[in-house]
Amino acid sequence: MSEVIRTDSAPRAVGSYPHARRVGNLLFLSGIGPRDARDNSIPGNVLDAAGTLVSYDIVAQCHSVFANVKAVLTASGANWADLVDVTVYLTDxxxxxxxxxxxxxxxxxxxxxxxxxxxxxxxxxxxPIAIELKCLAVLPPVA
Structure with missing residues (x-):
């Protein structure tokens, strides 16, 4: 048995998948990027008049991706201390x-x-994001 987790506090998935899935005491987060959950904007991105990416602020995107991971963890009943493995994808x-x-x-x-x-x-x-995180957390067993 598994539990699917979705939250409005994190950006919508760009495909047909949940924010996370709990299986027993394991919590698997889908790849999470820095997009803003409210308006789908990407913090730190600078676009030209044609909408082409000109530059980005990796620090702004890093803080945003951590906020999004935290939102999914919170929606799952988890916290930072429950994370055991993180895979980071950087485009540069x-x-x-x-x-x-x-x-x-x-x-x-x-x-x-x-x-x-x-x-x-x-x-x-x-x-057009510069970072994405894939996380695994271990939670206490469900009673």
């Missing part, structure tokens, strides 16, 4: 990793209690 590893790593340290200052993490440099994501 060379330029964005250092800034991302600094923001990560703000949210997880103690490496001993931080979740495991893998960071991958990729060529693109399905919307």
């Amino acid at each position: 590893m060379a330029n964005d990793f250092k800034a991302y790593n600094a923001v990560w340290a703000d949210y997880f200052p103690d490496a001993a209690t931080a979740p495991c993490r893998t960071t991958l440099g990729i060529t693109a994501l399905p919307t």
Whole structure:
């Protein structure tokens, strides 16, 4: 048995999938990006008159993606301490990793209690975002 989690506090999925799924005491979050749940905008993106991406602010996107992950965790009855593994997708590893790593340290200052993490440099994501997180959490068993 599994429980599907959806929340209006996180951006809508760009496909047919839930924000998260709980199976036993495991919580699997779908890939979560930095889009704003209220209006689907992407914090830090600068577009030209034609709507083409000109630049972006990776720090703004990092803070937004963490807020979105937290919203899904909260909707699932979970919190930061329940995260055990995070896969990070960056579209510009060379330029964005250092800034991302600094923001990560703000949210997880103690490496001993931080979740495991893998960071991958990729060529693109399905919307004009620079970062996406895929998370796994372990929750107490359902009574």
